[in-house]
Amino acid sequence: MPTSVPRWSDPVAFEPDEDDELPPEIAADLAKVGKRDAPELPLTAKPKQDIPDLATLMEIAIGAVGGVPREGQARMAQAVEHSIGSGEHLAVQAGTGTGKSLAYLVPAIRHAVSEGTTVVVSTATIALQRQLVDRDLPRLSTALADAIGRRPTFAILKGRRNYLCLNRVHGNAPEEPDDGALFDAFAASALERQVKRIREWSTETETGDRDELVPGVTDQAWRQMSVTAKECLGVHRCPVGTDCFAERARAEAGRADIVVTNHALLAIDALDDRPVLPEHDVVLVDEAHDLVDRVTSAAASELTAGAVRTAARRCGRAIDEEVADRLNEAAEGLDLVLQSANPGRLEELPQDLGGALTVTRDAAWACINALGPERKEDAEGSTARKLAHAVTEEVHDTAVRLLEAFDDEKQFDVVWVSAEPNRPPTVRVAPLGVGALLRERLFGQRTTVLTSATLALGGSFDTLARQWGLPPQEQSQPASGMATAKEVPSDTSGPKWTGLDVGSPFEHQRSGILYIARHLPPPGRDGLPPQYLDELTELVQAAGGRTKSCASGSARRCCARETTRPRSWSAGSPKTRRPRCSAPCRCGRAWTCPATRCSWS
DSSP: OOTTSOOTTOGGGSOTTOTTSOOHHHHHHHTTTTOSSOOOOOSSOOOGGGSOOHHHHHHHHHHHTTOOOOHHHHHHHHHHHHHHHHOOEEEEEEOTTSOHHHHHHHHHHHHHHHHTOOEEEEESOHHHHHHIIIIIHHHHHHHHHHHHSSOOOEEEOOOGGGBOOHHHHTTOSOOOOOGGGGGOHHHHHHHHHHHHHHHHHHTTOSSOBGGGSSSOOOHHHHHHTOOOTTTOOOTTTSTTGGGOHHHHHHHHHHHOSEEEEEHHHHHHHHHOSSOOSOOOSEEEESSGGGHHHHHHHHHOEEEOHHHHHHHHHHHTTTSOHHHHHHHHHHHHHHHHHHHHSOSEEOSSOOHHHHHHHHHHHHHHHHHHHHHOSOOOOOHHHHHHHHHHHHHHHHHHHHHHHHHHTTOGGGOOEEEEEEOOTTSOOEEEEEESOOHHHHIIIIITTSEEEEEESOOOBTTBOHHHHHHHTOOOOSOOEEOTTSOOOOOOOOOTTSOOEEEEEEEOSSOHHHHOOOOOOTTSOOOOSSSOOHHHHHHHHHHHHHHTSOOEEOOSSHHHHHHHHHHHHHHHHHSSOTTTOOOOOOOOOOTTSOEEOTTTOOEEO
16 A cells, blocks of 8 residues: 555654553453444454355355345445455446345445455445445344354444534533524524423433434534544543544544545545545445546535634634634625625626635734644643634635635635525535546545446446546447447556446336326425425325435435425325434435335435
8 A cells, every 4th residue: 555545553654742642441341332232253364265255255245135136236246355455446237126225235344344344335326335234234244154153244434523522511511502593583492492402312222323313403503512533622621531432433444444434535535635434455445436426525615704703703712802703794794795796607806805805814823823833731621722723724725715716826626605504604625627636536546346327328427437537448348238338448557447237137127117197396495386285295105115316406305304294294085194203304314204215215
């Protein structure tokens, strides 16, 4: 592995204070987590030469899940094993019904156990993460234990913001009401009730994972009880660091054979010089058609007047008020400029916006200098200073990036102003492309397998390959009966990779119906018309549940789900009637109902 890759075992991969490295007594305590109720199993697997071959393990796995052998699944598993062994990257298009999760998990487990390493599996949606961690991996772990000599281990790892912060729960941080709640008594009361629920839940949860809080809470409420990586005090300085949920999840992931994460965290691991994921040599990217969008989102930044005000408010608790007021004044100026700005892409930097960004940058830098380096102080004071520094540094760095985006020599970003309903005007910046980043920090560092049901266009993987930063493929390998790939120019200067289309066992022409509701009115900006909801309800009832519904916005998705759920569950035959589900409404996230088996995303 190149020396530029941060490794957890390398002592110089961390800052000198080693905030992210657990002291021995904490590490020993964390090593016991998750093992209290586990059955006694061998600590080591069979010797590498005694572990059965892939075909044998696949046969065991398929039998354990009650499946049947599939040609496409077998071809994909063999291709994944070859990719892991040769170091050649692989893109696999596996259509519906292929069983691709088994096709990549079994060779991944075999490699991780036989080589004593970790394999990272990255997905785009929480729904697939839960499927892997709650269903597929537990079954495989049990089924393959005898064959490989021990039970394979697995863990799920998310960003720090997804875990409850006990330091904030215990009141060692200043209260930070949402801007909208400051002038709305009803909103403030609702926010207070949700924060109280989180505090009560904190005494019951074993993981602190937000997705286990049912019903869920709003993002505003969760922000009150969680921190980002930059806002975290670090395990050494935090008064409750030994019980930190995020550190426990990280420690468990460091011991696992398979670590399931999301594209956003995978992107952060590639963007940041400090390691976020455990040391690993293979990455399996499921739902790879979404990889570029998720990496782009992780690499994007935005600036609002509200964010600058938040930075000023936090700084006002830790530094001289006069210095913090400069940042507050910068927020007022930025607000005036953005309110009058026309939404859309900015080809050139307007003079008024350039001036507002310059003032914001300089005011934020003055606050950062006033905050100074970290110092020994009480937990509340240290937390307040850390929170102020994190958000102010973000404001400063975003302002600098926005200004530099219009430099002729540094035009790597695109800048635009957005004005969305019920949201303040925002200036955003994102990379023009992430291919170079992925090529250097993902494909240039580790063997990568990318898979999805939709990767090839006209039999060729080259369209997505260019976005991933990979050279054109010499010749793709479609499955029998699929479209033939065209020969494309060869570029041997980049990472070597192979494309494989294993097709689908389903005959879509005979098994599916394409229904276009031409009688419905055109969609508008004011939510879903009643006719849409009536149509959707009838379709859900006709299918007896088991419906996958997709919408182009969280508001429309939640509107459709909340409106059709009571109607569709109270209608139909007794076999399709089900009680109302109490699963949380998590705007912007995929959601699957355990009662009707309907999925909304």
